[in-house]
Amino acid sequence: MTDYLANAIAIRRELHTKPEPGWMEFFTTARIVKELESLGWTVHLGTSQIGLDQVMGRSEKLVEENIARARKEGVSDKMLKRMEGYTGCIAEWKTDKPGKVTALRFDIDCVGVEETDDPGHKPNANGFRSCHKGFMHACGHDGHTAIGLTVARWVKDHADELKGTIKLIFQPAEEGVRGGAAQAASGLLDDVDYILGSHLALMCKSGIICPNPQDVLATTKFDVSYTGKPAHPTMSPELGRDALACLCTTVCELRAMTPHGKGMSRVNIGKIEAGEFRNVVPAHGTMQLEVRGATGEINDYMADQALRIIKGTALAYDVQYDVVKAGEASSMSNDEELIDLVTEVAKKVPGVTQVIREMSMGGSEDYTMLANRVQAHGGKSDFFIIGSDRPGAHHQKNFDIDEKSLGIGFEIYKGCLEKLNK
Ligand SMILES: [Zn+2]
Known part of the structure; x- marks a missing residue:
């Protein structure tokens, strides 16, 4: 039996040590692709998963510098060549049974914050602090990626029980809402019936789930x-x-x-x-x-x-x-069918104490660009919030997540796949 929570925590800690900002996630993408391909996923990489005319806020000079760093950190030339200078990927798992196409989206970038030296800060105390000076996973996207790769493992483990197609979107450059539109424009999501995305922490504590956040601008x-x-x-x-x-x-x-x-x-x-x-x-x-x-x-x-x-x-x-x-990014419009599904699934997840249908989130999310594309082709979308106790606020140097919430996030995606693709 795979211990999925332990899997998620290990990946999250590994990614936390190597935070990379938007469009520079070469180490992170290589790590994701390695994991996905070892599990048997088909992975779309490089320009095949990007609409080049929708790429925003990407600096060619910084790309070169970060490719050089990733190479120093052990990413092979072959892998870097496959990326063609563009980070992120979209993975696909086709079962041999007819069924719906479900996409799950996980963002992978970090923010430009120097991580605190406070020895009590868990990444310092447990030896997984950022080793990229001036950059830190201070928004929890390391946790999002870890949940995504854990779902990938679960799909492989349960492939014979599933039907339809599952797509995992590992999105670059969410910070500054720069990457969502480009992946939407790839066209790889045009056949998607259901798309789900989420964010850890934000405005609620561990155990709380909000399936329909409001005031997303x-x-x-x-x-x-x-x-x-x-x-x-x-x-x-x-x-x-x-x-x-x-x-x-x-x-x-x-x-x-x-x-x-x-x-x-x-x-x-x-x-x-x-x-x-x-x-x-x-x-x-x-x-x-x-x-x-x-x-x-x-x-x-x-x-x-x-x-x-x-x-x-x-x-x-x-x-x-x-x-x-x-x-x-556009405003958010979640579909009732999926809000209800996430609510129903979340209520049964161990550790979930409260499902609050609507809460004010504020801010913006370019998940909306992916959701818009899916909805324009007749698909449905929901973006939900996974509460996570944290000492600091988002984008602050002492930000951290309650790693137990990785397990809750994983269980919700798993539960939704069991309803939609089983
Ligand atoms: Zn974020």
Whole structure:
């Protein structure tokens, strides 16, 4: 008998030592593929599981650096070649019996947080802290991946009892909502009848499951750059075009955008950089911003306003501008059939103390991009929350999960597969 909880904990701890940020998960992807292929899964890797025109927020330079690191950490050239520079994978298990196609999604990336040195922090006390300086699994995606690989093992162990097809999506770059749209655009999910996803911890304690989280915001991220002209600021300022002044005006205009009356609308300018030297008219400026909305319509309204402002200030200051979409997620719409299924299954899982149908989650999730694709083809979706006691909040240096919740997550996916594919 396989001890599935022990399997999940061991994988989670191993992955915790090697956190990799979005689109850089080369070690992680190699580890996932090795496990899946040893279990007999068919794995789609590299560009076969990615719609290249939907890839957002990926830096070629960082990709090269991280491929080099993964190679140093033992990932073979053959495996790196199969990845073609693109992380994540979609695995498939076809049974020989007709039945539904069920997809489960697990995100695999980390965040840019330096893990605490506190000796009481469990990864320090138990020797599995991050060995990638400045990066940490501080959102629990190591746990998500561990649950996914444990489900993969269970499917192999119970293959003769199952029907239909099971797909496991190991998604890169969830942070910044950059990877979901690209995997959705691969087309590999177009035949999916049911898709499920989840997040550990977030707003609830161990034992609590929420099968229909609310207030998951649609969002669009933009990287903006302005290019003006340098000039001497006293002798010939009229020859210059001031990208820094343009940027500052843009920030003020964006902050003053008209909100939407039908629901929550938000804008945040998270980073600006501009200028070259004290006595030169600044010729370059860049900005990272995001808009969010309670619905896709409200988010689109905010994005349209922002784009008009970005373009309008460029015209006013006579500078060139460039806008790149760096991330995207839509609002969440779970289907009743699967909300009910997750509720029914969760209630019977040992360790689950309470199933709270609706709770406010806030934030955004690009699982929604995968769900949208499945729903557009007539499939159904549910995204649920697995409570997990934790000392720190998400994205903080002392974040940790209650590893028992890995077992609860695994049991819920297992229970759903038993209902949908058995
Ligand atoms: Zn997360």
